Amino acid sequence: MARLTLIQTNFTAGEISPRMLGRVDLARYQNGAETVENAWPVLHGGAVRRDGTLYVAAAKFADKKCRLIPYVFNTEQAYICEFGDLYVRIYYPNGTYTGVELVSPYAHTLLERIDYVQGADTMFIFTNSVPVYRLRRITNTEWSLAPAPFVTRPFDEKGIDFAANITFSDPSVGTGRTATSSVAAFLAADAGREIWSGGGVARITAVTSSTVVTVDVLNAFTAAVRPTWSLKGSPQTSNTLSAFTPVGSIVTMTLALAGWRVDDPGKFVKINGGLLEISAYTSPTVVSGVIRSAPTSATASPANAWSLESSVWNNVDGYPGAGTLYEQRLALGGSVNYPQTIWESRTGEYLNFELGTKDDDALSYNLSSDQINPILHMGQINALIPLTYGGEFTVSGGVEKSITPTNIRAKNPSVYGCNRVRPVRIGNELYFVQRANRKLRAMAYKYDSDTFGSPDMSVLSEHATKSGIVDMAYQQEPESILFMVRADGVMATMTVDRDQDVIGWARQVTDGAFESVASIPTPDGDQVWCVVRRTVNGQNVRYIERFNQGIRVDCGVFAINEAGQSVWGGLTHLEGKTVDIVADGVVMQQQVVASGQITLPRTAKYVQIGLNFKTRIKTLTPEVQGGTGSAQGNSMRIGEVTLRFLETIGCKINGQTIAFRNLGVQVLDQPPELFTGVHRLENLGWERGQASLLIEQDQPLPFHLLSVTKKITIND
Known part of the structure; x- marks a missing residue:
């Protein structure tokens, strides 16, 4: 009979897949847990109860999906945009509605296909079936959403x-x-x-x-x-210019045979080494045009020596579905009939796609591969990264060289493919979801192999992405966490810090289903917003909510009245729901919201009121190598457990409550003090082949677990 004291110092591996429960030989097994629910591992090693959410507003349509997109100019000027069925609403970071609602061309069925990129106060929005739009902020209450006014299209x-x-x-x-x-x-x-x-x-x-x-x-x-x-092709006849200089002047172009059409204005003519834009139709043989770049002469150009060209962005060929900003150019790609073509604007001129051969001219090129794989996203690390359904590409101009019309180098380092979820950059890695919606990969340059690699970040926790990822957002501060909405409404999170070798998965659940997530920076750290579908008073609703530090309930309200009051309203959005109540730091008995309010048995100055969620952490059965081999499969008895907490109130172990409050005169009328230190619990009993602990926090109070120490007896 072996008596041992075992300690788990951290949970940085997060929730381990059920497929990995037998892999006691892995180092991450020692730092993982069987369950991490409504908590997230932190970089320092512990696990903390997740933030609750504050109610912001009801989405415009309860029966149609909406999507949150961040609009960020700087930490002082950041907004959340609610994209819904043919509308956009704008919110301040504090949860206040700006009163701005814009007419949008995006139906609710297109929302998941929207891609976007922002530069300064302008956001470009892309989807295959709608022209590129531009969202601009003029003032806090004046915004514009309109087609991007391109000077020249490809x-x-x-x-x-x-x-x-x-x-x-x-x-x-x-x-x-x-x-x-x-x-x-x-x-x-x-x-x-x-x-x-x-x-x-x-x-x-x-x-x-x-x-x-x-x-x-x-x-x-x-x-x-x-x-x-x-x-x-182009009209098969000769074309004669009335003049060939200067640039910007209007000249006529005359054909020997009828070839011009009334819808030719707006198209371009390449002739004698120059470029003209047709400005007016006169007859089937004569049009007027503006000289964009000067031809070498006005000599008549025979058939096939000149060309009539038109925009490749249109209702038939489609529009770019992805884009990014790279090397002072707007890079777009992924239209319907040009699925592997990338267009880049002139340097420093995002709205000018006039193709040329000079280094700062706009350019276009195709990604060559052995199959047609539409470009779904475009990102950047230290190269332009087009992500397609069938593989990942890198585009550069060579070592320490910029991309130019005559200097383009495209490579295809991996063929995993991605899905519709917009990728997220964390540090020097680009995180994307593989095309089957389950695996999360991190694309980065690998110095040892001199190429880009995309390792699977979910390999040890593949169950965390069950049902598929449909939206994703990254919070950099105060904790480095990647939020991923699953198709079934669960929020998967991954605490990540590659320098500290932290990859900790967890699952966040609520009374409803998460549908969208977005993050914006604020002076105090990044703020995560979400769309949640709930059932309230027998009706399906969609709410905009935001995670908030210090809030321990979901879809909640935080209210203050320095004079104190017992009746608290503002709860119409939770009508008929049973809610948790924290009054002046003290947990009160749950109540059912009626007529949009609840009544406390005493007055309180500040309250948190919202839906309950339970934090659960289940430890793994420890592995010990002894003289007779592994401890797995043997009878195990945990005689004593020591938990180390940081600023915690309330906890249960295997259903047994740990007492955090000391009793005394008037103590129950005061909020309990935050506890930092250790608590011990004894006599947890025998189990055959396992010795796991279920640690729970079911109250709307702080919880931060630092380590678990077990005194365990193992019988052969």
Whole structure:
């Protein structure tokens, strides 16, 4: 019979996966727990009861999801934006509604696809089906949400798309076929251009009328009638400029054959080494244009020596779905028809995507890989990091060199892929959720291998991400914690400090379901906000709430009246719910909210009132190597437990209450003093094959566990 004194000095490994309960050989097993619920490990080693939440407001629509997005200019000017179904509401950090509600183009079904990046007082917002929008703060009560006023959008020789029927006399490969459009579509200069629809391709050999052309079918069409099609290339005729200088002047462009269309203004013409933007349509042969970069001459340019190009951001091809700021450029990517293309603005000009070859010109390039993987997110560490559904890329200009139109180097160091959750940067690592929604990976440069790696941060606690991660936010201060909303409404948290080798997972649960999370900096540390779906008075509701230090209840209110009062209102949002009450630091008997208020048996000057949540920490069965081998599977008896606390009131061990309050005259009318020190408990009994402890705090009071010491007897 071995008698031992064992100590667990920290919980920095957090909650260990049930799959790891047999891995007593791992170092992290000694620093972990079987359960860490409604608490989080801290970098110094202990585990502390999580902060409660204060009620801020009800979301605009109880039956539609909303999402929280931070708007941060600095620690003094940070706001939370409630993005809902076609609206945006703005909140101050103290939880006050600014009164600002903006009309938004984002339906509630698009919210999870929104990506964004902020520079100074401007936030750019991206999603595939909506043009890039810009959210700007003019004053605290004056905001603007409108399409970003790009000076120039990226353009390409993409042709014209038609949402109309085209009928082929014979869709099979061959010459001399007839193609008939249901709308007027053809001009004389279209002879020589190609018709694309599905996998079919046909070259126009002659234009009979605005609706009928003769074609050679190069690739067969799947049917004689196609509902949509595209006319590729540029007009096949010569183009003559009236002048070629100076930049900014308006000149005319004249075609030898009819080729201009009424919707050409806004498109670009590359001719004789220059660039012009069409400003006005005069006739099928004449348009006016503004010289953007000067051509070398006004000499007539023959067919195929000049090109007509249009924006690649449109309702047909889609819009960028991801973006970031990198090296003084706005970098965008991930549109529907250009899923692996990245566009970068001119240096220092976020709204100018006029492509060129100079070092500070805008540029575009494609990520080359062995499969088409849409860009879902873009971040940066010491390189531009496009994250796709099928892999992770790094883009740079080379060693100590910036990206330029003629100097781009893209690599694909890993192929894990990511999901829709916006990645979070912590230190020099970029944390993203793998495409199956379960694994959390941290992408960073590895000096030993001279490449970027993305290790799995959830490998020892894979159960913590059960049901998948749907939103994520990072709190840097006062504790370094990554908050992750699960699809089932549980909040998974990971306390992280790579320098101290701390990766501590825990689960936060509430009377309801977490749906979104966001973080903003304040002078006292980062403030975490959340959207919570609850059932109140028989109705489903969605509330905006914020975690707050010193609050020990959920969806709560904190109220003060120096004169003292017994009736406390402001609880309409908890009508019919049973609530915890802390009055002047003393826990009162639970009550049910009626008519939006509760009545105390005595007056109080300040109160916390809200929903109860219970903190639970269950330790692991210790492992001891003895002369006969492992202690696992043997009978174990914990004769005495010593818990070391820091500023704690209240605790239970295996259901037995630890007394923190000394009895005496008028003591029960005063708030209990915070306890720092050790408490001992004896005679916890025998268990076969395990010796775990369930440590609980079910009262709305402070709890900070530093260490657990067990005096244990093990029988072979």
